Amino acid sequence: MGYILDGVVTALRLLWQGDPQTFSAIGATLTVSSYSMAASLLMGVPLGFLLGYTEFPGKHQVRLVVDTLLALPTVFIGLLVYALISNRGPLGEMGLLFTLPGIAVGQTLLALPIVVALVATAVESMDPHLRPTLISLGANRRQLLLTSLWEGRHGILAAALTAYGRVMTEVGISMMVGGNIKWQTRTITTAIALETNKGLFGMGIALGIVLLMIAFAVNLSVSFLRRR
Amino acid sequence: MSETIYQLDNITQRYAGKTVLHLPELSLEGPAIVGLIGPNGSGKSTLMRILGFLQAPTSGEVRYRGRPARPFDPAVRFAVTMLPQEPFLMHRTVAANIAYGLKLRGNGGDLEARIAEALDLVGLDPAAFARRQWYQLSGGEAQRVALAARLALTPRVLLMDEPTARVDEASSQRIQAAALEARRERGTTLVIASHDWEWLYSICDTVLCLFRGQLIGGAKGNLIRGPWEVDDRGSYLRRLNGGQLFRVPPPPADEAVAFLAPEAVALNPLEAGPTGHAHLKGILTRLALEPNHRQLTATIMVGDLALSARLTVERVAEQQLYPGRTVTLSYTPASIRWIGMVDG
Numbered sequence: 373m374g375y376i377l378d379g380v381v382t383a384l385r386l387l388w389q390g391d392p393q394t395f396s397a398i399g400a401t402l403t404v405s406s407y408s409m410a411a412s413l414l415m416g417v418p419l420g421f422l423l424g425y426t427e428f429p430g431k432h433q434v435r436l437v438v439d440t441l442l443a444l445p446t447v448f449i450g451l452l453v454y455a456l457i458s459n460r461g462p463l464g465e466m467g468l469l470f471t472l473p474g475i476a477v478g479q480t481l482l483a484l485p486i487v488v489a490l491v492a493t494a495v496e497s498m499d500p501h502l503r504p505t506l507i508s509l510g511a512n513r514r515q516l517l518l519t520s521l522w523e524g525r526h527g528i529l530a531a532a533l534t535a536y537g538r539v540m541t542e543v544g545i546s547m548m549v550g551g552n553i554k555w556q557t558r559t560i561t562t563a564i565a566l567e568t569n570k571g572l573f574g575m576g577i578a579l580g581i582v583l584l585m586i587a588f589a590v591n592l593s594v595s596f597l598r599r600r
Numbered sequence: 601m602s603e604t605i606y607q608l609d610n611i612t613q614r615y616a617g618k619t620v621l622h623l624p625e626l627s628l629e630g631p632a633i634v635g636l637i638g639p640n641g642s643g644k645s646t647l648m649r650i651l652g653f654l655q656a657p658t659s660g661e662v663r664y665r666g667r668p669a670r671p672f673d674p675a676v677r678f679a680v681t682m683l684p685q686e687p688f689l690m691h692r693t694v695a696a697n698i699a700y701g702l703k704l705r706g707n708g709g710d711l712e713a714r715i716a717e718a719l720d721l722v723g724l725d726p727a728a729f730a731r732r733q734w735y736q737l738s739g740g741e742a743q744r745v746a747l748a749a750r751l752a753l754t755p756r757v758l759l760m761d762e763p764t765a766r767v768d769e770a771s772s773q774r775i776q777a778a779a780l781e782a783r784r785e786r787g788t789t790l791v792i793a794s795h796d797w798e799w800l801y802s803i804c805d806t807v808l809c810l811f812r813g814q815l816i817g818g819a820k821g822n823l824i825r826g827p828w829e830v831d832d833r834g835s836y837l838r839r840l841n842g843g844q845l846f847r848v849p850p851p852p853a854d855e856a857v858a859f860l861a862p863e864a865v866a867l868n869p870l871e872a873g874p875t876g877h878a879h880l881k882g883i884l885t886r887l888a889l890e891p892n893h894r895q896l897t898a899t900i901m902v903g904d905l906a907l908s909a910r911l912t913v914e915r916v917a918e919q920q921l922y923p924g925r926t927v928t929l930s931y932t933p934a935s936i937r938w939i940g941m942v943d944g
Contacts, residue, residue: 501688504654508682509701509749512672519700523691 375573382574383581394575396555397563398582404472404546404559405539408479412487412539413532415480420491420531421521435492441485446478450548453478457549470551475559478545483535490534494527495520529594536590540583603665605630605757605789606651611660613646613813621646621657621813628806630757630789633780635800637793638810639823644793645685647810648761651791652682678705681750682759685766687742689734694719697734698749705753718752719745721781723774740771747775751782758782759791776803798888801897811857811939822860822907823939826851840880841903847878847933856938864935865909867898868928869919877930882907884925887916900929 386394423434455461457468457477468474502523506516521528543561550557552566560579567576606628613621621643628634628651636644649655650662653671661668669676681701689697698715707714716726722744729737729745737745743763750758760779764772780803782788794800800807809817816823828836828851837845838858848858866877867884882902889896896916898909907929911921921927 499688501684501686502690504649504652504682504684505688505690505746507654507671508652508680508684510677510681510704510753512677515704519690 376577379573379577383576383578386575386578387581391575391578393554393563394578394582397558397560397579400472400557401540401559401561402586404475404479404550405536407473407476408483408539409532409536411476411480412483412535416484416487416531416535417491417521417528419484420488421495421517421524423488424492424495425520435489438485438489438492442489444482444485446482446542446544447548448544449478449481450545453481453545453549469549470553470557472550472557475546475550475557478549479539479542482542482545483539486535486538487531490531491524491528494524494531497527498524529597533590533594537587540586602629602631604628604663605665607663607666608650609661609663611650611657611662613643613650614658619813621650623647623660623815626808626815628789628791631783631787632805633783633790633792633803635792635794635797635804635807636810637795637797637800637807641812642810643813644810645761646813648682648759648791648793651680651757652759653677653680654682678753679756680759681753681755681757682761683743683747683750683763685762687739687746687766689737689742689745691734693730693734694724694732694737694745695730697745698752701749701753714752715748718748721751722748722778724748738768740767743767744771744774744778747778751778754786755788757789757791759793761793762795763792764794764796798886801888801890811859814939816859816937816939817861822858822862822865824848824858824860824905826854826856828854828856840905844880844902846880846902846905848936849933849938852938859937859939860907860931860935861937862897862908862910864931865907866930867900867909867911867919867921868930869921869925870928877932880907880929882927882929884921884923884927886923887921889913900927902929 423431423438453474454469457463457466457474459469468477498520502520503516506519511519541561543565546552546557546559546562547565550559550562552558552562560583564576564579567573604627606626608623608626611621611623611626612619636647638644650657653669653673653676656670663669664676664680667675690700695715698718699711702711702714715730719726719729724741724744729741734742743766747763758779763775763779767775776799779790779792783790792800792804797807808815809821811821811823824838824846826838828838828848830836835847836850837847840846851858880902882900884898885901886899887896894913896911896913898911898921900907900909909929
């Protein structure tokens with residue numbers, strides 16, 4: 373029990389003193405998750421909206437595929453992206469292996485089905501009277517789309533939050549595609565895994581506390597936005 | 601000045617291969633109040649959505665003020681609006697709900713005054729309601745705000761699909777009054793679908809009756825369903841509660857519904873009606889004066905069947921017809937029209 377308490381004390385000291393290694397991992401995590409969230413939201417929100425809002429042949433099959441992809445294991449995505457961006461892979465020339473953008477590609481693949489599926493569900497659960505109401509008030513197609521998105525904003529926020537939680541806490545992609553390189557591609561989760569293996573609980577706990585604080589800050593912001 | 605607002609030609613609406621509405625021709629003049637009556641599933645809401653340009657028909661052409669029009673066309677976007685049956689507001693304040701349509705039209709100037717005016721029209725105090733959130737309203741208040749959001753747009757046509765079906769009595773009266781004021785003060789053409797035929801007859805210039813997706817006349821017709829039987833003489837009839845027989849010509853199919861126009865029904869306070877007619881005994885339960893003040897619609901209960909007859913004011917006075925009186929109802933079976941399924 374004592375070593376856990378020692379770990380907590382060390383964690384607080386590392387955070388208080390601004391330990392460079394700890395803050396390098398935090399910086400890498402925030403950078404890569406920002407890239408992947410921006411990419412997955414830019415692609416996922418319109419795709420999810422289309423999937424939830426429109427009727428087309430094969431919609432149920434597409435939905436089934438998207439829902440299946442929700443359970444994609446991160447190590448499988450890591451393997452796939454590694455195969456694509458390694459020197460022998462079709463995208464090897466881009467030099468993405470063991471870089472933050474490389475991890476971001478993998479995390480985007482992880483977050484995209486979550487955003488698409490949850491946005492589609494949010495759109496499907498919107499009140500069916502919204503569309504006729506907007507048309508009868510004079511909305512054109514673009515205004516109809518934008519207002520529908522705005523009316524479904526809470527569902528879209530929830531989708532983004534869920535995807536962010538998954539991206540922040542994944543280890544497999546960061547480890548396989550990023551290589552856990554100190555000062556460069558070491559993220560919070562890969563650092564926790566490594567430090568725990570080395571028996572250095574202090575840094576692991578410090579990074580765990582940071583993860584919790586980030587999650588709390590994101591939820592607080594969402595809750596504030598919801599009230600507005 | 602009167603003009604043709606809508607001209608519908610060969611309109612058909614199908615859902616999943618089933619025809620739910622078929623109108624070879626329909627013309628609506630305005631400004632006017634047009635009523636739509638018919639049982640559930642008769643195609644009223646589908647017709648309202650087509651007239652409101654919320655959906656295009658599967659086939660056929662809708663002309664609005666002489667020009668072919670479809671949903672989102674600029675000519676109809678800001679001219680036609682519809683109030684649905686369900687009270688529905690966007691997830692924002694009352695004021696923002698009313699302002700939405702005004703902003704789309706670029707009528708942002710003096711927004712607060714227009715919102716207040718619209719709320720006044722539906723009997724809601726702007727100071728108390730404008731800042732309320734959508735979830736802070738009762739069903740009746742939400743429907744009144746929804747109507748205010750449409751009236752603020754000063755539409756040329758306002759369609760109301762059973763606007764008072766799900767609201768309390770006070771809201772119902774206020775909604776009816778506000779709609780009529782829009783017609784009177786602004787020349788708005790109102791198209792109202794409702795089960796409340798007495799209200800429709802009291803306010804409408806024209807009433808259209810829909811049944812099984814077909815237009816069956818300009819008045820609330822008598823629709824009589826089977827089962828049809830054949831008596832010893834080979835005549836077709838339906839046995840009514842109480843043992844009386846409603847005689848009909850041979851039905852084209854078992855599920856066919858008999859339509860008897862109220863104009864084809866005669867009432868007589870005497871025991872016997874004219875010879876050559878079919879007769880039924882019933883109790884006159886209701887008399888409703890039509891807007892022209894020259895005719896009345898009488899409701900007669902025969903067993904558990906309510907039948908309507910259209911009579912002149914003079915005839916009602918002359919024969920001393922009043923609610924509660926036992927009357928003989930006469931019609932010729934040949935005047936009965938059969939209505940089958942649209943797909944049939």
